[in-house]
Amino acid sequence: MEHLDYMLRALLDPQLLLFLGVGVFLGIYIGAVPGLSVTMAASLLISFTYSWDVLPAMAAMIGIYIGGVYGGSRSAILLNIPGAPAAVATALDGYPLAQKGLAGQAIGITVVQSVLGGFIGTVILALGAPQVAKVAMAFAPRDYFLLAVMGLLLVGSLGSESPARGVMSAALGVFVGFIGLDSQTGHLRFVAGPSGSSFHTYMMLGVNYVVVMIGLFGMSEALIQLRDPTVQPVKQKVDKIVPGWKNILKYLPLSIRTSLLGTFVGALPGTGGDIAALMAYDHAKWSTKNPETPFGQGAIEGLVACESANNAAIGGACIPMLTLGIPGDAVTAIMIGAMYIHGLNPGPLMMKESSDVFWYIIGAMFVGNVFLLILGFTGIKLFAKIVEIPKYILMPIIIILSVVGAFSINNSLMDVYWMIAFGILGYLMKLYHFPVAPAILGIILVDLIELNFRRAVMTVGGSFTALLGDILTHPMSLLLLAVIVGMLLSSAGIFKKLRCGAKKR
């Protein structure tokens, strides 16, 4: 009963309600600007909130978080430039919809699905946080490794007519991810430049994957579209934005599945909404037998899956944050810092010592999603108009935003240079029909795959056969392995032929 009291504060305290609402609003619009990300917004906000009380500070942060994760989908749909890594998969089907003049509808669907995912994630956080945390904690390095391998297999579904080009692109991402100092042994890998120079220092730290994303998606998209700035933009229909009940119910089973997937992937420390959304997209592609529109050309299922998953991952990421004091992603890492500054102790004692804040956060996440449902429908007409702006005005603006976005990650000019380099690389890739999304997938997954493989092997004494034995004797690992083998077999040529043969008969 007490808990309900604390949760209701999110709704009843007008000041907190205001902070939350403003947070969601700002989050949506910051997230929607290509180059600006929710992580950046949260890290800017944190220094403001030092002097505030605990709850208003939390309200604003949660608001920004919820709004920002959703907001990333807007620029993905309208401009083919994901506002955040978690929206990479959204662009795959969202942008084709916008090109058909259906941007308004696509945005409407993402709002509803984001809210749905957000609610499911929050419910799991409220009901089962300690239990989920336990499962997440038992997730061994070998399991992370297998999960990452599974992630890498998604290359096949990231929209390309030529799988070989997708693999090339993913390999590029993996290579870029290798650059820098090996955190386990301290060895330098692919680090160029004279020792002590700022270029060398930058490479030591590794290339920030958000920089790569802004370059490959933002900058390169602007460059490619500038090749022919006279193309008449598509007129957008924005009369039927809110999706009907029928539409929501139709995709409900898929949204629930991908939301659960998103929550769990979000709850694993070290994986967040970006991986969750990509895996959900893949799941949708496999489980949807006959989409009305093929995936990659504007399938609603693709939008539904990744948008519900990345917002569900918010609730998931809060589970290790609140119960273990370990961040589930970059934003929760910043929130943990803020909580300590405010005298809270996120971790195993949080539910006991500061149950008021714990339950307030859950309440705020529910209310924040209600705000998202309302505010998410604002400005759609305005945003859809953006697409209708002549390209020779819009694209230079996007280039400026990409520069600003890259600079603001670490206030480092070096990030801008790298972003421009990746922009040009992305331009060339697009010119020669190499998909850029697999490169992002590679760079996101490389640490997960490599470090955990090494951990897994070291744990069993450095023997590969022992690792195999270890995988076969643990149920979770065995399950993941089975899924991987299944994915491989089902996409192999022989199996496909068999299936087609069976159908013909």
Place this chain on the structure above:
Amino acid sequence: MKHLKRVFTACVCVCVLAAALTGCSSTGTTPSAKEDSYPSKDIQGSIMWSAGGVCDITARSIGAAAQELLGTDIVFTNRAGSGGAVSTTYVNAQSADGYELLFGAENPQIAKVMGTAEIDYDDFTPIILYCTTYAAVSVSKDSPYQTLEELMDAILAKPQEVVMATTGAGGLPEVCASMFADVVGIDPIIVPFDGENECMTAIMGGNADYTITSLGSASSFYASGDIRILGMLAQDPVAGYEDVPSVQDAYPGFSKYLPWGPFYGVFVKNGTDQAVVDKLTEVFAQAAEDPDFLELIASKGCFPLGLSGEEAAAYLQKYRSVTSWLLFDSGAAQVSPEEFGIAKP
């Protein structure tokens, strides 16, 4: 016509880009600081470790108190990686004008012998060393090992099976593992995780058998009963952890290393104007008395240190000498401290 338009667009594009770049770079160059007006703009703070860890949290807390006193903002950026070398290299590459602070931990003091970097705190002037803590040996509450001796005996008996979670080369857990290797004679299997918090989850989730971390990372799980602390790398019982035995009780050989523990401090690059150093030292000494800050470090299992000037320099020297030689003698470091002129303790 179409062609003209394209050329025009390209021109606009280039101009805009150039403008954006020069606009950005003008913030990169800094005018030399006038000591009487210091600080006249925002101060940048580089944190040696990632968000949410002890170094990050304590740095932001003392920074929050200091910026009130300075009347200017401290803009924090986490520059984690390479056992601290990423942040030291970064700050060392900036100008010594007092607008680039380094919020760091003990790690750079072993960077030279470990070969992770060519610079350590010799290249920096300490403003304050604000707190210290101890290292603690932890196991999960479900662990079969009830005492430190039981754990060590198990490692000696089956060295291929008892796994230790660490934070990678040069991190505190591996330094402590070297001490145990020297004193007890174990040759532990180590598995590096991303940070001390991840080491804690690894032992609680059953993915490693034990870990040695700073007390701050273990404190809340100890309080909640999820882990047991088998031994503390301290000479005397630590306040709040009176029932945890010192490692010296079972292994008297540790007396030559103790007292030893991680510390956290604020630094500027060598060559910073003395007036600026004095001003910062005065401000941070006052910030270290801030009640909120003291409460925060206590909750993270840390104890106030409050050293500056000569005292801080002597403390840094002693730590480097003890730890560098320890790592070299145990074989963890390949390069002799003598090569860098580090005297034997």
